[in-house]
Amino acid sequence: MSEAQRAEAERRRKVRKGTHSCWECRRRKIRCQYGPASDTVCLPCQARGSACRSQEFVDESRPQQAPDRRMAQRLGRLEDLMARLVDRILPDASPSGKPRPSYSHSHSHSPGRSDRASPTPSQDTVADGGAGYNNHALDVLEASVGEETPVGLLLGLRNIGSTSHQSAQTAMLTPESDKTDSTSPAASNPPRYDKTCRALHALFPSQNDVDVITGSSAGPFFLVSLFFAFRDLMQGTAPPASRISVIPPITCHPTVLARQLLQLCICMQQLPPGFDTQKLQKQSTTQAYMASVVTSVTSLVTSNDDLIGTAEGLESLVLQGLWHSNAGNLRKAWLSYRRALSLGQLMGIDAGSSRGLKHVDPSTSPEQRSTPENLWFRINCFERFSSLLLGLPAGSPDNSFATEDAMKRNTQMERLERIHTVIAGRMIERNANKTNQAYAITQSIDCDLGDAATKMGHEWWTQEELDPSEGSEQKLGQMLRLMMQVHHFDLLILLHLPYMLRGPSETRYDYSKATCTRSSREVLRRFIPFRMMINSAWSCRHIDYSALVAAMTLLLSYLRQHEAPSEPTPSCAQRAEDRKLVELVRERMQHVALLNQDKLSKESANVLGQMMPILDSIDISLAGGISEYNGNALKRLHLDIPYLGTINIHPSMTIPAVNLCPSEKMTDDLHGDALSVQAESAAMMLQQLQTPVTVEATMQMSGGNAAAAAGGLAGGDTMHMDFGSLDPALLPPDVSVNGMFMQFEPQPQDGELEFPDLMAEANDWVFQGVDTTYWSLLNGNTMGWGG
Structure with a gap:
């Protein structure tokens, strides 16, 4: 060739x-x-006439172009940036222990803005047109890795020239196990969350304070069991209690930081009143710190729709409601629970779906994350009990969490808690509808409560002695059992309360009267040892509400127990025992109020003090002293409820209708005015509460002129009239004592006490509307409830 x-x-x-x-x-x-x-x-x-040359040969008709050196340099820079990114993400050594080979010679030192590219281009490159390489305004790659861009944040280019920030930027993408502290924004979070993460992370106290708080409180054990079943705790598929004391890094999602802050606040609520705050480095009081944290979390996270749509956000809403509930802010707690319930429905957890439940906490393994079923139950449990106390409707009628399939992994006590949640929903529905079948529904609910109690066994209901020397876990088990028992009897009281003060002739309600009395004693007997063991007013606040309801019910149950000849009269020994029990509860409330400067405990003790004379009047009535006119016995007992009005408890006497027959016009006025009068002030804003004529209709008279103040005709044969304020000379000769009755006088619109804001906290509005719900249920006979 x-x-x-x-x-x-x-x-x-x-x-x-x-x-x-x-x-x-x-x-x-x-x-x-x-x-x-x-x-x-x-x-x-x-x-x-052109040259025809096959593509098998090089085309020599066109001049050969020089290599694009600028593109080569840009590709080299890209390789260098990728090598730096790999250095940040991957560990320094391979799994075999050998050093990982370097991808670029330029990342062995801390790169600056001037030397993070490939080697400087040669003079030939500049002469060939590579001078444009150093023109950053025309460099697309340079613009794509600016400080404010996602790639720039990922590579840690922000403030990279500052020595004080280099260590934080280096740790930005290190594994969670290697992170001890950080002051830089989350690299995995969008830039718009940086300020939120910084503000939340700044709220954490020092690690020493966190360790002292969690070590002195039973809160960590309670919080871990809140969203998990007992079997999960035993099998290790729930996060350990020690996780509460670990401050998450600033790189976490805002909902993770918010959840941890709320958990810490709940642990602080359960600190004993005598806790030595000198152990803590923080300067402010625990109450001021908790209020500041909850306010910040609410404004930054739980009220932000863009942030809250995660599993951790859902838990944060429940924890926020729990904190408000323990603080006595029942209305704010209800709002948090209702918001969590609505968000859970949007996520689909009510149907057991986990596809919409997004977890953003990388430190928790998938098997230790809360399930949709447990989250949905806990939300409904808290939301329904709050709704029952406030007289509000339940947010969801779904009871899928209480089916046999859903409860197959639960213990007997967990099953009882879920049954209580279902029953609370049924009671809310009964209270709202007020149908003629209300008493039949009441009997059905009572039967279900009885069946649930029987399954627990007789020994479980015995009241065991609490041992203060036991550990936190054992003490928590005793507390949970005691709280479950109190909750059970509290449901029985609220269930039968509308029928407790029915007339003595209505014998079918005797069971409701006996159940209210018996359940009230059971609650009070458990309240005393509970508050002796746990004397922090901000811990398990619902126990205080249950004790107040039980004590008031026990005292009011004496109003009719001596009226009917066929009904056995309570013995003096039983009244003395009940008096002593209520006095002990009142003293314990005063003690808790003094230790914690708690307004709710103080006001509860005051209310019971105003109601104690009921027993004195009963003793006088049974002794026969009231059959003759006695000014002291006929003196009214006034129960002043802030923002609600005055409850007057006083003797009332029956007169045959033939002696005092009102005119036809007066009869119309009684039916038209008295039965339509509704309590204003708090009752008007909380719910439409009809003027409680209490047990039977009453009518007030002044001299010879009669005017219907509140009430109506009790029957076709007789009418009941109040003679507590009459001159004895005006009393008819054939009057007879019929018993003691109550009368409600609503607070006038122009009264001295201005109605508080609907979202007022416990210091401004102590009872939060629980008092209105109680008196409304007690006077259920005026609500159209029938048998």
Whole structure:
């Protein structure tokens, strides 16, 4: 082969099979056709007189372009940036223990803005047009890695020139196990969350304070069991209690930081009143710190719709409601629970779906995350009990969490808690509808409560002695059992309360009267040892509400127990025992109020103090002293409820209708006015509470003129009239004592006490509307409830 042929062969190019077009036709994008007479020059090239050269050979008609050195430099810079990114993400050593090979020689030192590219281009490169390489305004790659861009944040370019921030930027993408502290924004979070994360992280106290708080409180054990079943705790599929004391890094999602802050606040609520605050480094009081944290979390996270849509956000709403409930802010707690319930429905957890439940806490393994079923139950449990106390409707009628399939992994006590949640929903529905079948519904609910109590066994209901020397976990088990028992009896009281003060002739309600009395004693007997063991007013606040309801019910139950001759009169020994029990509860409330400066405990003790004379009047009545006119016995007992009005408890006497027969107009007024009068002030804003004529309709008289103040005709034969304020000379000769009755006088609109804001906290509005719900249920006979 000659040199010319050898050179020609070397210049041949490999082309795709079936390629026959020439370079000129390819550039013109036309079809290359050859005639039958010639197969060396195509027809288009013959027509134009141009050179026809096959693509097998290099096209020498066009000058060769110099290599794009600028592009080569940019690709080199890109490789260098990728090597730096790999250095940040991957550990320094491979799994075998050998050092990982370097991808670039330029990342061995701390790179700056001037030296993070490939080696400086040569003079030839600049002469060939590479001078534009250093023009950052025209460099697209340079713009894509600016400080404010996602890539720039990922690579840690923000404030990279500052020495004080280099360590934080280096730790930005390190594994969670290597993070001890950080002051930089979350690299995995969008930039808009940086300020939120910084503000939340700044709220954490020092690690020493966190360890002291969690070590002195039973809160961590309670919080861990809140969203998990007991079996999960035993099998280790729930996070340990020690996780509460670990401050999450600033790189976490805002809902993770918010959840941890709320958990810490709940632990602080359960600190004993005698806790030595000198152990803590923080300067402010625990109450001021908790209020500041909850306010910040509410404004930054739980009220932000863009942030709250995670599993951790859902838990934060429940924890926020729990904190408000323990603080006595029942209305704010109800709002948090209702918001969590609505968010859970949007996520689909009511149907057991986990597809919409997004977890953003990387420190928790998948098997230790809360499930949709447990979250949905806990939300409904808290929301329904709050709604029952406030007289509000339940947020969801769903009871899927209490089916046999859903409870197959639960213990007997967990099953009882879920049944209580279902029953609370049924009671709310009964209270709202007020149908003629209300008492039948009451009997059905009572039967279900009895069945649930029977399944627990007799020994479980015995009141065991509490041992203060036991550990936190054992003490928590005793407390949970005691709280469950109190909750059970509290449900029985609220269930039968509308029928407790029915007339003595209505014997079918005797069971309701006996149940209210018996359940009240059971609650009070458990309240005393509970508050002796747990004397922090901000811990388990619902126990205080239950004790107040039980003590008031026990005292009011004496109003009719001596009226009917066929009904056995309570013995003096029983009254003395009940008096002593209520006195002990009142003293314990005063003690808790003094230790914690708690307004709710103080006001509860005051209310019971105002009601204690009921027993004195009963003793006088049974002794016969009230049969003769006795000014002291006929003196009214006034129960002043802030923002609600005055409850007057006083003797009332029965007069035959033939002696005092009102005119037809007065009868119309009694029916038209008294029965339509509704309590204003708090009752008007909380719920439409009809004027409680209490047990039977009453009528007030002044001298010889009669005016209907509140009440109506109790029957066709007789009417009941209040003579507590009459001159004894005006009393008819044939009057007889019928018992003691109550009368409600609502607070006037222009009274001295201005109605508080609906979202007022416990210091401004102590009872939060629980008092209105109680008196409304007690006077259930005026609500149209029938048998």
